[in-house]
Amino acid sequence: MRNQTATQLLFEMSQADRGTIVFPESDVPEVTSLPAIDSSFLASGPLPLPEIAEPDVVRHFVNLSTLNMSVDSHFYPLGSCTMKYNPKRHERLARLPQAATSHPYQPENQIQGLLSILFEMQGMLAEISGLPGVSLHPAAGAQGEFTALLTAAAYFKDKGENRTRVLFPSSAHGTNPASAALAGFECVQLAGGRDGFVDLNELKSQLDERAAVFMVTNPNTLGLFERDIAKISELLHSVGGLVYIDGANMNAILGKTRPGDFGGDMMHYNVHKTFTGPHGAGGPGSGPIAVRDFLAPFLPAPIVTHDAVKNWYSLSTPAKSIGQVRTFFGNVGILLRGYFYIRTLGGKGLREASENAVLNANYLLSQVKDFLEVPHGDRCMHEFVASAKKLKDQSGVTTMDIAKRLLDYGFHAPTVYFPLVVEEAMMMEPTETESLQTLDAFAAALRAICSEPPELVKGAPHSTAVCRPDEVNAARKPVLCWGAPNC
Amino acid sequence: MRNQTATQLLFEMSQADRGTIVFPESDVPEVTSLPAIDSSFLASGPLPLPEIAEPDVVRHFVNLSTLNMSVDSHFYPLGSCTMKYNPKRHERLARLPQAATSHPYQPENQIQGLLSILFEMQGMLAEISGLPGVSLHPAAGAQGEFTALLTAAAYFKDKGENRTRVLFPSSAHGTNPASAALAGFECVQLAGGRDGFVDLNELKSQLDERAAVFMVTNPNTLGLFERDIAKISELLHSVGGLVYIDGANMNAILGKTRPGDFGGDMMHYNVHKTFTGPHGAGGPGSGPIAVRDFLAPFLPAPIVTHDAVKNWYSLSTPAKSIGQVRTFFGNVGILLRGYFYIRTLGGKGLREASENAVLNANYLLSQVKDFLEVPHGDRCMHEFVASAKKLKDQSGVTTMDIAKRLLDYGFHAPTVYFPLVVEEAMMMEPTETESLQTLDAFAAALRAICSEPPELVKGAPHSTAVCRPDEVNAARKPVLCWGAPNC
Amino acid sequence: MPYLFDTPLQRRKMFEAIGIQTIDELFSQIPADLQMKRELNLPQPVSELALQQEMETRLGQGGTSLKTCFLGGGVYDHFIPAVVDEITSRGEFYTAYTPYQAEASQGTLQAFYEYQTLISQLTGMDVSNASLYEGGTAVSEAVFMAMRINGRHQKVAFAGTLHPEYRRVLETYFARLGTQLVEMPHTNGVISLETCKAAVDSETTAIVIQQPNFLGCIEDVKGLTEIAHTAGALSILAFDAVSPGLLKKPSEYGVDIAVAEGQPLGTPLQYGGPLLGIFTCRNEYVRKMPGRLIGKTVDRKGKDCFALNLQAREQHIRRDKATSNICTNQGLLALRTTVFLATIGPRGLTQMATLSHQKARYAASLLTSIPGVSLKFNRPFFREFLLQTPQPSAKVLAALADKGINVGPDLARFEMTNVNGWQNCFLVALTEKRTRTEIEALAKALKEVVG
C-alpha cells in the first residue's frame, strides 16, 4: 500500500504558479510618509521555494511518517536514550494558552501560572538529585554539561584557582569530552578497568591541582552503578576537584539514590529521556542542571525565584552568574512535559518507574544471555550491553547485521557500537513502559536471528523501504541539498 | 516494519490486574441519608473489559491505523463518495470551546455564536440549492431522504391527499428505496433508458394521483446530468407529485446550476461529501435538507431563527413540523466543518471546485477510455462509470480483480458494482483536490493492470496485510464478537 | 482558494487531452436555461488566518467550558483522556470511508470488531452492530426490528419515563404507519408492573423502557421484561451507557434489544451531535438487525482478518427490503468509544460510574437540605435526579446560569405534563468531573435563588 507519488521530494512535486493565497489582503493603507527601504536591499524576486497544494503537502508528510519507527509504533530499546512512552496528556496540556503562546518578553504579572510551575520544577529537580541549585536554562544534555563546566570554571576562578583539566572514563559519552573542550578544558580520558568500572588507581594517578572536574555517567554507559562512586568523589574533593554526574541514566535510580547523596557536585538531566519529553526525531530536548549550594551563585541566568510574602514569582540572576548560554529562559515546552510527568507519578511513582525499568532490563538480560554474550555480568541497572563478538568470529554476523535484521521483525535496533569499550556492542534499554509480552517477543526475535543463516542476516533489512544506505561514498561527496550544483 | 504484537486484538493483549487508576479518589463524603440502590440492581462484579496499559493502547491503534488507506495517505477515487481533501483548519476550529463543548440543553444566551453560525449555514444551503426552506437536523444523507419524504407526506396529508408511491430509476442509490420504505411508501423502480437517463415515457406511464415523490440523483449515479430534468419535474408537478433531488453528487454543480432552478422540490446534502466533513471511516455525516417554501412549514424541529430587531438567535419549531427524527439539533460538528469550507471558498471558490472536479473526472476519463470501456460516452460530470466487461469476457479479469490490484499500486479502488445498471461497473470520482500528477499515475496504473497477466491480477492484492477475506463463509456463521460462545 | 491544484500549464494540458477550449464545454450537458447566470451569493472567501480570528471571537467562549455543567438528559460532561483525541485524529482513521475494500481497511475493520466486542462486554448482550446515528433513532430502529421479529405492527408500549426526545422520534417514525404508541404512565417515577400488564397485549410488538429512566429513577426492568415476554412482546431497553459500571448490565434483565446513547463514553458534547447510537441484541435476531456489522473471517491464505458481514441486510443490496436505510453511520465515534474503553478499562468504568453516583448523592443531600427544595421522587438514582423547587424551574435555572452554573434540563422545556408540578422540576446530573467545591457552590447558589 506504499504511495510512491506522495513520497517524492517536495521539490519534485512542486508546480510553478500554483497561485495559492495563504494570507488575507492587507487591511491597512499604504504609508508614504516614512523612509522606504532602498531597492538595493529588496529581494530580487520570489524565493525558489516549492509550490504544492495543501492536500499534497499533507499526503506527503503522512506517508513519510509511516517510513519511521517510533515509540508510538514500535518497541525502541535504544540504549542510553530512554525511549519510554510519551504520555498524550502532556501534549494536550502543553497546548494550554499560557504554555504555548507566552512571549519571552511578556510582563511577569501575565505569566505567574507558568512561572510558578517552573519554580516548582526547579524544586522537584533539586529534590530528585539531592543538589539544591537548579538551572532549567540549558537546551539539552550536552549544553547542560557545557553549562555546568562553565559554572565550575567560574567557581574555581572565583576561588583564585586555575584548574585546566577535565577527566572522564573511556566509556563516557562523546558529548562529555566535546563539552569539556568547548568550555576550554584539557581532556583526560581514563582507560578504566576490565570490569567496566572506573579504576581508582588510574584515577588517583591523574589527580592533582590541575584537576577541575571528573565527569562520570552513573549508572555508567555499561548499565553498571559505579560502586566506588563515593570513593571517587572523596578523591576528587581531596584534590579540590569536583564530580560531574552525567544524568542520562537517571531513569535507573529515581528515588533509589541521588547524585547529591553519592558524591556528585553537579549533574544534568535529560528531560527528554528520564521525564518523557518526546524525542521529536532528534530533539528538542531540555538539559537542566543541578549543583551544590556553593556552586549555585554561578548558575546561568535566568532562574525563577518566589517571594513568599507577596506570593510573587519572578526571574532573577544569581549573584555571580556565568550569564546566558542561550536566548530566553529555556526549553519551556519540554520542561512542562517533564513537570506533568513528575506530577503524575509523584515520589512513589518515580521510584516504581525506575524499579520497573531495572526489572525489565534484567529480565531481558536473563532472556538473551544464553545466546548473546553479556560481558559485564548477569545483573544490570536500566540497561545492559551485549556483544556479538563471538557470533562475528564464528559466522561473520556483526552487531550491525543483527540491528538491521531486527527491523524486519518489527523492532527498532538497540544502540550499537557504543560504548566504545565493548566490541560489537549492543546496548539495550527496554524502559519501564514496555510489557512482558513485548520483551518476550523481542528476545525471541533476537534468538531467532542469532541462528538464522548468516547471509540472510547480512542481507537485512528485507522489509524496509531501503536497505543499508551507502554512507562511505555519501561522505566523500556529500549531497546535502536538492538541486544545488554539487548535488 | 509491521509490528505484529501491537496488532493483536485488544482482548489478546489484556492482562488481568493491571490495576491502572484512571480517575481521582472521591472528594465527597458518603451520603447515607438518601435511599440506596437495592443490591438486586447493582452489578454483580466488574465488567470483562480488557486491561491494557496506556502505552500499548496507543501502539495498538497507531499500528492499526497504518493498515488503512485514507484521503490523507492515498488517492481515493471512490465514486459517489466525494473523497476530497478534509482541510486541517476545520479540525482545529471545530475544537473551539463553544463548538466542541456546548451542551444541547445549554441556555441560548450562552451559545449565540454557535447559533448564529448555524443560522448562516441554513441560509447558505438555501442559496446553493435554490430551495428556501432548510433543516440541518438529519444525521446523514439517508436520514435526509427519510426526513424529506416524511415532510412531503405531511404536506400531502395537510392537502387532504393520500399519495402512496415513491418512484426512482434503477440507477438510484440503495438508500432511496430503503428510505421510501421506511417512510411507509410503496416503491416503484423505473428501468430507465439504455443511455442511462430517465425514460420519460416510462415515467409518464407510472405517474398518476398515487405518485407522491420521484427521487432522482442529479447528476445521476452514472455521472450524467439528467438532461430532461425540467421535463421530469413538469410531469411530476402535472400529477401533483414532487421531485426529490438526491444531492450526493452536488460536488459537480455548485454554482453552476441549482436543484431549485432545475425543478427539484426537495433535496438533501451530504455535508461529509460535498463540503469536506471527514468520512471518519464510516461517519459521522450530516444530511441537511432544503425544500420549497410551501414545504418549509412541515420541516422537522428545531431550526434556528433570527430576530433581527433584538439580533437574537433561537431555536424554533415550524408551524406544521413533522417533529424530530433524532435527538437534539443535528450533527453540529460536521455542519461546522461544512460551514468553514463554504466560508473558505465563497461563491466563486465553490464554482471553481465543481469545475475542477468535473475537469479532473473528464481528464481521467480521457486517459482510460482507450483501454477501459466507458459505456456512457466521452463526457461526464464529476465522475464516470467504466466497465471491465470486455476484459472479463476476454481474460476473466473482473472489476473486483482490478480494484484489488490497484491497492498494490498504492491507490484505493473506485466504487465497484454500482450503479447496478452497468455490468462490471467501476465508478471513478477523482474530486478536485487531486493533482494532475496523481491522476496520471493512477491512469498509468490502470493501464498497466489491464495488460498484466490475468493470474497476477486475480491473485491481487499482493502487498496488503491480508488478501480477499472469505465473506461467503463469514456470512454463513457470523463471528461478530471475540470470545463469544459462537465465536 | 487553498485547495486548487491545476496550474495554467496543467490546465492547458488537460484541456487538450479532453479536447475542449473552455471549461464551460464540460457543462454543456446542463441545458443552458438551467445554468446559473450569476455567482452564488455567499460571503467572500476568507483566509485560514482571518477565519480563525473570526471564529475565535464567535466560538472561543462558551460551551461548558466557562460555566460549571450539571446538565444531563441523555448526554453528559464526562472526562475524555487525551489518548482518545490523539488516536481518532489520525488521518488514516478520520479521512477513510466505510471499509468497503477490506484489504485497504483492516485498521478500521479490526477497530470496529473490537468496538462490537467491547459493547457486548459492556452490555452482556450477544451482538452489537457497528453503530447507529444516536440513542433516539436507535430506539425507533429497535421497534422496527421487533416488528420484523414478531410481525406485530399494531402496537408499541413505551414508558412515560422515556426520554421525551426519544418519544418524539418514535412518534415521528411511526405516526404515518398507523402503529399505536401506547404510553405506560409512571407511578411515582417508575412504571409499575400493573401498568405494564395493562398496556401490553397480543398485538404489542415490544415495550420500550429506559434504565435509569429520564426522571433519574431505577426501573424494575426484569419485572417489566417478564411481562412483555409473557405477552409475546419483546423488551427494548434504552440504558445509560455508563451505568454498567455500577448497575446490572442489560443482559442481566433478560431484555431482547438494548440500545444507548454512547456519547458519555469518549465523545465531546458538540451541542448534541455527532453522537453514537449503541445497538445490541440477542444472537438469534442478528439477521434482523439494522446497521453495519463487522465479522471475523479468514483470507485466501487462511489468515485471520476482518470484513463487513451480513451485508445482505443492508440497503445497497436489499434496497427497499433492507433492515434499515442507514448508510453512513457513526464510525469515528465508535472508534472514540473503542479507544476510550480500552484506555480506562474495567476499573476505570467502575470508578467513573461510582464517582458520578457518589457525587450525585452528595449533591442531592446538599440541595434537598435547602428549604422548599426536594427530590421529586424519593427513590434511589444513579447519577441524575429530578429536583422540585418552589419557583418555576425556568426562572431558577436562568438565575443559576447567571451565577455561572448550568443545571437541567427542566421538564418545562418538554411540557412534560405526565409529571405533576412539572413546571417546577428540573434534572441535576453529576459526572466524575464535578468537584466537591463545585457541588457546594451549586448548593449555595440554589439556596440564594430559591431562598
Add this chain to the structure above:
Amino acid sequence: MPYLFDTPLQRRKMFEAIGIQTIDELFSQIPADLQMKRELNLPQPVSELALQQEMETRLGQGGTSLKTCFLGGGVYDHFIPAVVDEITSRGEFYTAYTPYQAEASQGTLQAFYEYQTLISQLTGMDVSNASLYEGGTAVSEAVFMAMRINGRHQKVAFAGTLHPEYRRVLETYFARLGTQLVEMPHTNGVISLETCKAAVDSETTAIVIQQPNFLGCIEDVKGLTEIAHTAGALSILAFDAVSPGLLKKPSEYGVDIAVAEGQPLGTPLQYGGPLLGIFTCRNEYVRKMPGRLIGKTVDRKGKDCFALNLQAREQHIRRDKATSNICTNQGLLALRTTVFLATIGPRGLTQMATLSHQKARYAASLLTSIPGVSLKFNRPFFREFLLQTPQPSAKVLAALADKGINVGPDLARFEMTNVNGWQNCFLVALTEKRTRTEIEALAKALKEVVG
C-alpha cells in the same frame, strides 16, 4: 500510576527468570549507605483529570492569547497553519529518536533533507545543517566555526546592534577562552563602514552582524562583509528568518555564514523555547560545520535514500575534536518549519513578510503622530521599529499592558546603554496577524498613556 505494566503474575514470572525474590536485590549494586531511606519528597501523584483541571486554572489564561501582541525582539507572534500541528503531532515523527538507523528513519531523514534544501532556498546559502538549539547559540557556534576556518582565535568584532541576548551568549561562550570581543558601536542605528574598518584587523576571525538589526534598522551587510573579507575575516550574519520574503537573502550580501532564529517559521512562542537554530554556510566550509547533516545517497539496491552524513565531525566519533558538542538538536522544530514552508510556499512567505512590513509602517505612522512620540532612528525598517517616548518605557509598557496590549521589549530590560535615552525606548513588532483595528487601538492607548 498509569504507565505501570507488570501485573503481580507477570512480576513473579520475571522475578523467577532473573532469580530474585525482591526488587531490592536488583539494586544491591548500589552501596547500602548510598541508597535512599525515604520516598522522594514530591507532590502526591495526580490523575489525568485532576492534573488537567489544575493546569486549566494555572495555564488556561494568559500567553499572547488574551492581550494583543506587538512584542518582538527575536521571536514573533506569527500565524501557524493547522497543517503544521497536524503533521508534527504524528507519533511517528515526535516519538522517534535521532535517525541513527536509516532504514527505520527514512521519513525523518527525507524531511530533514527537505528542511536543509528549503533553508538553502530561503537563504541562498549552499548548505544548511539539520538545526541547532536556537539563534543565540547559532551565532556562537558560527564564531567557533570561523576560528576553525581561519585559525584566528584572538578577536571577534560584533555589532553593537546585535541582539543583546545573542551578545550575552557570545560573552558566556568566549569569556573563558581569552577571545577579545570587540564591539562595533552603531552610528544612528547602524554600523558604519568606518566603524567596521576600525574594528577589524588581521587578528579578527569574523564580524558578527544582524539584519535587520536589533534596533530594527537595516544594515549595509554587503559593505560590512567586504570590509571583513579584505581583512581576511569571515562575515557572520544573523538574519530575520521572515525577511527573505521581502529583503535580500543572506547569500546576496556575500556572507560566509548565515544563522537565524527559526521560530517565526511555524513554531509557537512557548515562552521562548524550544526554538530553532538555523545554520547555513558556503560549500567549502561544510566539513567545519557544527551540527547534524542529512545526505542523499543510494542503498544496496541502488535506490535513492537518505542517511546522516559527515558524522565524523560529531562528538560521538570525534569526541573532544568535534565541531560541536551538540547531540540532541531541534528536530521537531525543523520539521515544523519544513511543513510550514511547504504549506505557505514562496507566495505565502512574500505575503507574510510584506504584510508584516506594511502593518509595521502603518503602526509607525500612527504612533509617531502622537506628540512626544518618535522613531528613535529615522531609517527604513522591516517589521519592527524602535520608538522613543517622553516617559520611561517601563512605565509606558506597563500602562499599555493594563489596557490589554503588549509591546516591547524595552531597552531598559537590557540596560542598553549603547543607545542614548535607552530608558525611554522600546521596540514595536508587527506580524500579518495584527489587524488594523488592533493597530489603531494601540495608537489610541499609547496616546492616552503618554498624553
